[in-house]
Amino acid sequence: MKKSLGAKTLAYPAPVWVVGSYDKDGKANIMTAAWGGVCCSEPPCIYVSLREATATYGNIMARKAFTVSIPPVEFAKQADFTGMVSGRTLDKFAAAGLTAVKSDIVDAPYVKEFPVVIECAVLQTVKLGLHTQFIGRIKDVKTEESCLNADGLPAMDKIRPLVFDTGARRYFSVGEPVGAAFAIGKEIA
Amino acid sequence: MKKSLGAKTLAYPAPVWVVGSYDKDGKANIMTAAWGGVCCSEPPCIYVSLREATATYGNIMARKAFTVSIPPVEFAKQADFTGMVSGRTLDKFAAAGLTAVKSDIVDAPYVKEFPVVIECAVLQTVKLGLHTQFIGRIKDVKTEESCLNADGLPAMDKIRPLVFDTGARRYFSVGEPVGAAFAIGKEIA
Numbered sequence: 001m002k003k004s005l006g007a008k009t010l011a012y013p014a015p016v017w018v019v020g021s022y023d024k025d026g027k028a029n030i031m032t033a034a035w036g037g038v039c040c041s042e043p044p045c046i047y048v049s050l051r052e053a054t055a056t057y058g059n060i061m062a063r064k065a066f067t068v069s070i071p072p073v074e075f076a077k078q079a080d081f082t083g084m085v086s087g088r089t090l091d092k093f094a095a096a097g098l099t100a101v102k103s104d105i106v107d108a109p110y111v112k113e114f115p116v117v118i119e120c121a122v123l124q125t126v127k128l129g130l131h132t133q134f135i136g137r138i139k140d141v142k143t144e145e146s147c148l149n150a151d152g153l154p155a156m157d158k159i160r161p162l163v164f165d166t167g168a169r170r171y172f173s174v175g176e177p178v179g180a181a182f183a184i185g186k187e188i189a
Numbered sequence: 190m191k192k193s194l195g196a197k198t199l200a201y202p203a204p205v206w207v208v209g210s211y212d213k214d215g216k217a218n219i220m221t222a223a224w225g226g227v228c229c230s231e232p233p234c235i236y237v238s239l240r241e242a243t244a245t246y247g248n249i250m251a252r253k254a255f256t257v258s259i260p261p262v263e264f265a266k267q268a269d270f271t272g273m274v275s276g277r278t279l280d281k282f283a284a285a286g287l288t289a290v291k292s293d294i295v296d297a298p299y300v301k302e303f304p305v306v307i308e309c310a311v312l313q314t315v316k317l318g319l320h321t322q323f324i325g326r327i328k329d330v331k332t333e334e335s336c337l338n339a340d341g342l343p344a345m346d347k348i349r350p351l352v353f354d355t356g357a358r359r360y361f362s363v364g365e366p367v368g369a370a371f372a373i374g375k376e377i378a
Contacts, residue, residue: 002306002331009233010330010343011307012259012350013204013363014226037226038198038355039238040317046200049228070201076367080374096377117191118200126315128229128324135317141199142191149357154199156354156361161201163352163363165345166227168338169371172345174202174352175364178265182358185269188285 009035009166016079016162016171019048020067020100020109021059023087028100028109030092031056032083034164035131036068044138045123049131055087060108060122060134067103068118068136069111072160073173079162080171105139115144115159198224198355205268205351205360208237209256209289209298210248212276217289217298219281220245221272223353224320225257233327234312238320244276249297249311249323256292257307257325258300261349262362268351269360294328304333304348 014034021029035049046068050057060066071079078096085092093100099112103119110117120136127133141154149155156174163172178184203223210218224238235257239246249255260268267285274281282289288301292308299306309325316322330343338344345363352361367373 001334003334003337005330005332005341005343007233007327008330009227009230009235009327010305010332011204011206011225011227011235011257012305012343012345012348013202013352015200015202017200035227035229036200037236038200038203038224039236039315039322040224040320041198042319043317044196044198045317046198047226047228068200073367077373077376080368080370080372081377082374084371084374116199116201123317124315126228126313126324128232128234128312130231131229133228135315138196138198141194141197143194143199145190145192148192151357152194153356154194154201155357156201156352156359159201162367163202163345164370167342168340168344170345170369171367171373173364173367175362178262178351178360178362179269180359181269181353182273183269184266184360185271185273187266188270 011166014164014166016164018069018071018079018082018111019056020069021056022063022108023059028093029055029087030082032079045135046118047133047135049133051130063107064122065106065108066120066136067108067110069114070116070161071114073162076162076171115147116154117142200355203353203355205353207258207260207268207271207300208245209258210245211252211297212248217282218244218248218276219271221268234324235307236322236324238322240319252296253311254295254297255309255325256297256299258303259305259350260303262351265351265360304336305343306331
């Protein structure tokens with residue numbers, strides 16, 4: 001039996017992404033966002049949705065670039081921290097014990113300690129209400145070599161990203177492999 | 190040491206969502222999408238990005254409504270199947286052994302067997318390239334009562350959604366809880 005819960009952002013799973021940007025003085029900032037995802041294959045694009053109140057919003061509007069660094073489970077506390085405090089009054093990289101690396105491709109910093117980083121140039125912004133979508137054209141993805149599988153592709157069980165529970169507001173790890181996409185469904189019909 | 194992999198849609202984690210729509214004759218269709226996410230808190234919005242070649246694209250353009258039904262791990266084969274075949278030539282609900290329920294709020298069907306369904310009216314479409322974003326204003330979320338926690342909120346470990354590995358193209362389950370959001374980061378600074 002299904003219960004109606006109303007018009008709420010209860011969608012599963014959501015990512016835990018750390019968005020990197022520079023402010024007007026070139027100070028590196030990061031903030032954590034769960035409203036993000038892939039939105040186009042060609043050109044390859046991801047988005048993050050941000051509130052105008054955040055420092056990151058103003059930074060990306062001005063610099064037209066951002067990165068997404070994907071924290072692994074062992075950095076859950078740091079990722080939670082960088083989602084709670086403002087970069088206006090604090091050097092969040094330093095406070096979280098993380099290292100800012102200047103991207104060689106876009107005008108934004110990424111987190112050295114995280115295994116996957118996505119470097120983006122802003123393609124479009126879409127103001128929706130409380131949040132504005134920053135749609136970024138992916139310029140490069142950099143991954144720790146230890147997270148690549150035999151085919152040279154990043155493997156999620158080696159990256160160990162966090163998964164966000166939008167309802168109960170908890171972080172989870174990724175669990176067991178369930179099957180290969182575009183393969184296990186062939187048993188049907 | 191990080192390795193550059195180029196401009197690819199390698200972002201973790203991605204969801205596995207089954208998008209419901211009606212065609213011009215009122216036939217219920219579903220397709221699986223991994224390019225989706227929450228994009229605004231107020232008004233509450235999610236999006237799915239679809240290729241123009243899909244039947245679902247035309248359906249949603251015409252009806253201005255869609256649903257997202259979230260398959261649990263035990264329906265991984267069905268979700269993979271409904272991502273591989275076209276609803277133009279096949280009744281995918283019937284072929285996958287799933288039941289279409291007409292939403293009482295929006296002009297779209299959802300999957301009875303899946304534990305969470307999100308009913309949306311199209312707020313905006315954003316053509317990006319190969320994919321177009323369909324941004325849906327959430328009108329209601331319906332959840333199986335067995336997936337609610339003591340606070341009446343859906344709990345991800347009870348829903349057991351699939352998690353998509355965009356690189357190695359595999360489905361995973363959600364793993365262990367790592368900590369409470371807006372809480373575990375308080376240990377820092």
